[in-house]
Amino acid sequence: MSKIIMIGMSLRKDSLNKKYIQNAHRILSAEGRQLNPELLSFNDFPLPVYDGDIEARGLPEGAKLLGEKILSASAVIISTPEYNGSMPGPFKNAFDWVSRIKPMPWAGKHVLLLGASPGAMGAVRGLWASRVPFEAAGGFVYPEMLGLQKAHEAFDENDSLKDAANEERLKKILMKFIDHIGPT
Numbered sequence: 252m253s254k255i256i257m258i259g260m261s262l263r264k265d266s267l268n269k270k271y272i273q274n275a276h277r278i279l280s281a282e283g284r285q286l287n288p289e290l291l292s293f294n295d296f297p298l299p300v301y302d303g304d305i306e307a308r309g310l311p312e313g314a315k316l317l318g319e320k321i322l323s324a325s326a327v328i329i330s331t332p333e334y335n336g337s338m339p340g341p342f343k344n345a346f347d348w349v350s351r352i353k354p355m356p357w358a359g360k361h362v363l364l365l366g367a368s369p370g371a372m373g374a375v376r377g378l379w380a381s382r383v384p385f386e387a388a389g390g391f392v393y394p395e396m397l398g399l400q401k402a403h404e405a406f407d408e409n410d411s412l413k414d415a416a417n418e419e420r421l422k423k424i425l426m427k428f429i430d431h432i433g434p435t
């Protein structure tokens with residue numbers, strides 16, 4: 252079966268995207284197909300801002316570790332915030348560091364883009380922007396994406412999705428993505 256890694260691309264402790272990817276992980280783990288998706292924390296991969304002089308001295312440990320995780324997987328499910336209608340800087344920075352590893356870790360990966368935002372657009376502009384580097388790096392980004400709008404009101408005290416419709420939407424796209432990537 253495909254190895255799937257899942258990560259929320261915000262460093263904030265109370266991140267809405269951490270909560271959303273945790274819910275996605277719960278749904279996939281309970282799915283019963285022995286998918287064993289691995290949930291990662293972005294905080295476990297500390298990275299300086301990309302600088303070619305740092306790279307010339309050797310890749311930062313965080314880039315090596317994240318790159319190894321990506322290389323070991325066949326699919327990556329991401330939940331990302333939207334910053335100023337685009338891909339957040341910390342996410343792009345991590346993407347760029349990982350892209351310096353040979354062979355290119357993002358190449359050939361199946362990618363599902365999720366997002367969460369307190370706004371009414373649910374981070375979808377950030378998801379569209381995030382497609383570009385993945386595709387430039389040779390990843391296969393699933394055509395459908397899902398943004399959780401009004402995400403600051405969407406979770407209960409256990410960080411679970413409160414609304415059955417939000418749970419159902421998330422489950423539906425996850426199952427479609429899993430069916431699409433199939434066993435590898």
Ligand SMILES: Cc1cc2nc3c(=O)[nH]c(=O)nc-3n(C[C@H](O)[C@H](O)[C@H](O)COP(=O)(O)O)c2cc1C
Nearest residue numbers: 261263266267268269332333334335336368369370
């Ligand atoms: C620099 C910056 C830019 C932002 N721009 C947007 C935006 O364009 N659209 C939006 O819906 N939210 C925007 N936000 C609000 C984020 O959606 C909000 O802070 C969200 O909680 C971040 O995700 P997180 O909770 O996973 O950290 C922005 C936040 C920051 C810090």
